[in-house]
Amino acid sequence: MTSAMHAVLAIAVMAVVTFLTRALPFLLFDRGGNPPKLVLYLGRVLPPAIIAMLIVYCLRGLRGASLFTPAGWLPQVIAVAAVILLHLWKHNNLLSIFGGTILYMVLVQVVFA
Amino acid sequence: MNRKALAAAFPVTVPVLMGYLSIGIAFGLMLERAGYNFIWAFFMSLTIYAGSGQYLGVELLATAAGLGTVAVMTLLINFRHLVYGLSMLEKFRGMGWRKFYMIFSLTDETYALLAGAAVPVGVRPRDFYFAVAILDQLYWIAGSVIGGVAGGLLSLDITGIDFAMTALFVVIAVDQWKSAKEHLPAFLGAGCTLLFLILVGEEQMLLPALGAIVAALLLLRPRLDRQDAEGKEADT
Numbered sequence: 001m002t003s004a005m006h007a008v009l010a011i012a013v014m015a016v017v018t019f020l021t022r023a024l025p026f027l028l029f030d031r032g033g034n035p036p037k038l039v040l041y042l043g044r045v046l047p048p049a050i051i052a053m054l055i056v057y058c059l060r061g062l063r064g065a066s067l068f069t070p071a072g073w074l075p076q077v078i079a080v081a082a083v084i085l086l087h088l089w090k091h092n093n094l095l096s097i098f099g100g101t102i103l104y105m106v107l108v109q110v111v112f113a
Numbered sequence: 114m115n116r117k118a119l120a121a122a123f124p125v126t127v128p129v130l131m132g133y134l135s136i137g138i139a140f141g142l143m144l145e146r147a148g149y150n151f152i153w154a155f156f157m158s159l160t161i162y163a164g165s166g167q168y169l170g171v172e173l174l175a176t177a178a179g180l181g182t183v184a185v186m187t188l189l190i191n192f193r194h195l196v197y198g199l200s201m202l203e204k205f206r207g208m209g210w211r212k213f214y215m216i217f218s219l220t221d222e223t224y225a226l227l228a229g230a231a232v233p234v235g236v237r238p239r240d241f242y243f244a245v246a247i248l249d250q251l252y253w254i255a256g257s258v259i260g261g262v263a264g265g266l267l268s269l270d271i272t273g274i275d276f277a278m279t280a281l282f283v284v285i286a287v288d289q290w291k292s293a294k295e296h297l298p299a300f301l302g303a304g305c306t307l308l309f310l311i312l313v314g315e316e317q318m319l320l321p322a323l324g325a326i327v328a329a330l331l332l333l334r335p336r337l338d339r340q341d342a343e344g345k346e347a348d349t
Contacts, residue, residue: 011161013183017184022219026198026212049326050190052306063315076276083287087284087287
């Protein structure tokens with residue numbers, strides 16, 4: 001299988017699965033009745049767990065970093081802290097995401113280059 | 114589609130315009146950098162249309178992840194949409210063929226607008242909802258194509274732009290943290306993932322970590338459900 005073909009299939013899978021997650025409540029519960037308690041429970045507790053998982057996944061590169069070469073970990077640590085503080089302070093998604101990203105880009109391209 | 118509904122919907126969608134353009138541009142840039150140009154960005158934003166899902170999609174495409182992994186990861190990152198749909202059952206009732214599109218386009222931001230915005234006087238609610246949904250997706254497609262084109266034309270040094278994905282997830286986590294009654298699920302998610310990062314390494318970590326998270330949440334249900342019930346009683 002060529003890589004372009006694989007990419008087309010992967011995008012198709014993402015599209016179908018994304019649509020299904022949005023359509024499922026309508027397919028199951030549009031005719032009245034209440035969703036099973038287990039579904040409501042997972043819908044409540046799973047999202048924060050998944051987001052925490054994705055943050056750890058995004059920062060997985062820190063695992064191999066040595067404490068004595070701060071260029072390998074300090075930019076991430078500073079930028080994540082900046083995003084958290086910005087977001088607690090201003091509650092503005094855009095400012096938090098782009099402030100943190102620009103800071104990170106400056107750190108890896110200029111400060112720790 | 115009538116112009117009155119579009120005119121009424123536009124001011125409501127301006128925050129999403131700002132957000133989707135910029136987050137879409139970052140997506141297009143990242144995708145271009147992973148070796149897929151703006152045409153790929155266009156089709157992904159047209160057919161998938163999910164912010165965090167597509168950010169993760171860049172990663173999945175770049176690492177040529179297996180289709181099974183792609184399916185499971187997409188399912189789990191979009192699991193929250195299940196909850197959105199539950200609260201839109203009434204609103205979308207009776208929308209006919211447009212209902213299909215409303216369900217397809219139910220992103221976090223469109224959900225937030227539909228759940229929060231008051232329908233302006235003189236506009237039929239269903240036309241208004243549809244206009245909001247259409248405008249939001251147009252912004253998203255425009256942003257991702259602009260990012261893809263810019264990434265191909267400019268020889269900007271965009272090293273580090275992929276941090277936008279980390280930042281997006283951190284922002285969502287901060288919001289969830291503030292609204293959550295219990296923080297055990299977040300710790301559990303981080304802990305399980307760290308464990309499998311150390312045990313099996315970064316190539317294979319996600320699926321076992323997901324399995325462990327779901328299993329642990331199911332095992333802890335008696336405890337977490339009880340906490341929730343107590344929290345509700347305390348509220349009243």
